[in-house]
Amino acid sequence: MRYLTAGESHGPQLTLIVEGLPSHVPFDKKKIDHQLARRQKGYGRGRRMQIEKDQVQILSGVRFGETTGAPVALVVENKDWTHWKKVMSIDPLPEEAEKRRISRPRPGHADLNGAIKYDHRDMRDVLERSSARETTMRVAAGAVARLILEACDIRVGGHVLRIGSVEAKRLDFPWEEWTARAEESPVRCLDPDAEQQMMALIDQAKKEGDSLGGIVEVIVEGVPVGLGSHVHWDRKLDARIAQAIVSINAFKGVEFGIGFEAARRPGSEVHDEIEWSEATGFTRRTNRLGGFEGGMTTGEPIVVRGVMKPIPTLYKPLNSVDIDSKEPFAASIERSDSCAVPAACVVAENVVAWEIACALLEKFPADTLNELKEQLNRYRERVLRF
Ligand SMILES: Cc1cc2nc3c(=O)[nH]c(=O)nc-3n(C[C@H](O)[C@H](O)[C@H](O)COP(=O)(O)O)c2cc1C
Numbered sequence: 233m234r235y236l237t238a239g240e241s242h243g244p245q246l247t248l249i250v251e252g253l254p255s256h257v258p259f260d261k262k263k264i265d266h267q268l269a270r271r272q273k274g275y276g277r278g279r280r281m282q283i284e285k286d287q288v289q290i291l292s293g294v295r296f297g298e299t300t301g302a303p304v305a306l307v308v309e310n311k312d313w314t315h316w317k318k319v320m321s322i323d324p325l326p327e328e329a330e331k332r333r334i335s336r337p338r339p340g341h342a343d344l345n346g347a348i349k350y351d352h353r354d355m356r357d358v359l360e361r362s363s364a365r366e367t368t369m370r371v372a373a374g375a376v377a378r379l380i381l382e383a384c385d386i387r388v389g390g391h392v393l394r395i396g397s398v399e400a401k402r403l404d405f406p407w408e409e410w411t412a413r414a415e416e417s418p419v420r421c422l423d424p425d426a427e428q429q430m431m432a433l434i435d436q437a438k439k440e441g442d443s444l445g446g447i448v449e450v451i452v453e454g455v456p457v458g459l460g461s462h463v464h465w466d467r468k469l470d471a472r473i474a475q476a477i478v479s480i481n482a483f484k485g486v487e488f489g490i491g492f493e494a495a496r497r498p499g500s501e502v503h504d505e506i507e508w509s510e511a512t513g514f515t516r517r518t519n520r521l522g523g524f525e526g527g528m529t530t531g532e533p534i535v536v537r538g539v540m541k542p543i544p545t546l547y548k549p550l551n552s553v554d555i556d557s558k559e560p561f562a563a564s565i566e567r568s569d570s571c572a573v574p575a576a577c578v579v580a581e582n583v584v585a586w587e588i589a590c591a592l593l594e595k596f597p598a599d600t601l602n603e604l605k606e607q608l609n610r611y612r613e614r615v616l617r618f
Pocket residue numbers: 278340341342362363364367480481482483541543544545546567568569570572575576579
């Protein structure tokens with residue numbers, strides 16, 4: 233499977249084309265919209281999230297509630313576009329272009345590098361596409377992938393472990409309970425004490441015109457052993473997931489299982505010992521490596537964390553230099569969130585879901601959903617008898 237996205241933050245719409253989906257995947261628009269709505273929530277988000285209620289339009293590849301096997305095209309309208317028609321005009325509007333030109337790059341954004349690289353004197357030509365608005369369509373792609381995962385009894389969830397200086401306690405709940413708690417929490421945090429402290433910290437950052445980053449954790453349950461491969465660097469699934477996470481706007485790091493902590497421990501406290509029983513086949517006593525060995529899934533849950541830097545647009549602006557006058561200026565302010573970690577957690581879940589669905593279809597190539605399920609079920613039986 234593959235996908236492409238197109239669209240600017242204040243353009244008329246965002247577009248997604250997903251190619252390679254098997255036929256007969258039940259396609260419920262409500263499930264796609266549900267993921268989009270989850271991305272729009274979260275304590276600390278700016279005003280735009282109140283203006284826009286993202287809803288997907290399905291334009292092709294789905295008929296009578298199921299995929300046909302043809303490319304699926306989805307679009308999400310930018311409701312705000314009506315106010316941006318002139319600024320985002322496709323036809324030349326020289327006066328408007330000059331009046332609305334942005335010449336002050338914001339530190340931490342793609343503005344300056346993109347302007348130099350693509351030779352734009354108006355940085356809107358960069359920021360419109362580099363905006364995290366694009367993650368809407370990556371969530372939509374993940375939501376499509378989840379339709380396949382759901383049919384294969386694979387589930388994906390996520391929660392927030394840290395916002396700024398506040399770290400959540402590790403709490404062990406059954407799947408239904410922790411995912412429900414994350415869903416109810418305004419900051420997607422399972423620890424109620426940390427949740428309150430995170431919200432207070434966001435309020436404080438907002439008051440001071442500052443911003444906050446954090447850490448999100450994504451967990452995938454039900455993956456069979458052997459997705460991905462050890463045989464070549466670009467087939468290693470943990471590496472692909474790492475790329476998917478770091479490709480999310482503002483994500484700067486990734487770790488699996490105990491992650492960077494592995495550097496501090498001896499090997500005996502890192503590797504997961506192997507067990508076997510008639511009922512379960514091969515399992516691990518622990519899951520410190522987060523479900524991966526040799527670029528392949530071990531069959532244990534995948535546990536991956538991503539680190540998000542604080543949002544770069546600050547109401548208390550950082551210093552920058554005007555590209556025309558070369559004079560120092562306070563960086564220009566686009567409407568901005570003060571903390572988007574809870575929303576980014578939803579993006580992370582969905583980019584991971586996409587990678588798992590792709591790996592599944594690589595191992596079990598299928599034109600129809602039933603072909604996929606039959607191969608997977610046979611494989612699961614073989615694994616149990618191995
Ligand atoms: C869900 C989400 C929402 C974001 N919202 C904003 C925002 O409102 N303002 C902002 O300056 N950056 C925001 N960002 C981060 C920027 O898009 C990102 O830092 C920028 O594109 C530069 O990319 P880089 O940080 O990956 O280098 C957001 C990121 C995500 C994932």
